[in-house]
Amino acid sequence: GENVEQHPSTLSVQEGDSAVIKCTYSDSASNYFPWYKQELGKGPQLIIDIRSNVGEKKDQRIAVTLNKTAKHFSLHITETQPEDSAVYFCAASRPTSGSRLTFGEGTQLTVNP
């Protein structure tokens, strides 16, 4: 089955700096890669996703890149703010999985004011 690895497990940055979280996946058939943000005491919430037919997607301060050949994808957050502090999860899904997601281990991002 699919295996998703995520790095780093913790990341601390200064407000205004950029943050990058990286994930690798094992199943070359995977074609959907969402990123979820989980704030303390809440369920994960989708912040951005990318499908395998594009290499990059951007939404304001958040961007995701995908390298299908290397089977890795990354989340980039620019101009970080304290409210960006949360746990971020990457995930992968293949077309025939019925929307089943395999999640990475999560990254605790702390933005220091």
Place this chain on the structure above:
Amino acid sequence: DAGVIQSPRHEVTEMGQEVTLRCKPISGHNSLFWYRQTMMRGLELLIYFNNNVPIDDSGMPEDRFSAKMPNASFSTLKIQPSEPRDSAVYFCASSLRLAISHNEQFFGPGTRLTVL
């Protein structure tokens, strides 16, 4: 819409007791997922339903766990008997599945289960 609703939000029980977690998906969504989150194992998919039918329960840890979806607006996850190692946060999520496309999963607030 109120989003995915889960109850109870917190549950403390003693080993050997039966525990029932409840979920109301977003109205109109046809897929429902149950996840377990722990520090050691992260987010694990336990089971998911499509149109009230269980599609994949390979993540259910053992026979002590069972899940049902009697109708489109309600699902339960039952643990009987419960054990301390079942302590975790259990999330329910729902999505609108169209053909084989991928759609956003909306998570509920979770149920924090503690088994003493």
